[in-house]
Amino acid sequence: MSEAAEIDESTYRKIELGQRNPNLHNMIRIADALGVDLAVLTEGLNADMVPPPRERTSPREPLEELKRKRDAKRRARA
Numbered sequence: 001m002s003e004a005a006e007i008d009e010s011t012y013r014k015i016e017l018g019q020r021n022p023n024l025h026n027m028i029r030i031a032d033a034l035g036v037d038l039a040v041l042t043e044g045l046n047a048d049m050v051p052p053p054r055e056r057t058s059p060r061e062p063l064e065e066l067k068r069k070r071d072a073k074r075r076a077r078a
Contacts, residue, residue, distance in 0.1 A: 001030075001033060004033035005026070005029040005030045005032070005033035006029055006033075007026055007029055007030070011026070015030075027041060027042075
């Protein structure tokens with residue numbers, strides 16, 4: 001499916017597992033690959049279903065999180 005939608009496999013897997021929300025561009029690609037209108041994928045969704053934004057403790061946290069992920073990937077490869 002990721003190939004049909006022209007989305008990176010790991011990104012698509014995270015979307016399927018609910019670990020990542022697709023951006024509009026990827027949602028359009030997925031709908032196209034499925035041969036359905038984008039409205040079919042979003043039917044029944046409303047603002048109450050949107051999770052609250054994650055609170056950040058400091059402006060540096062996003063960078064620290066990226067660094068942790070990068071370091072974890074490096075350890076996994078070793």
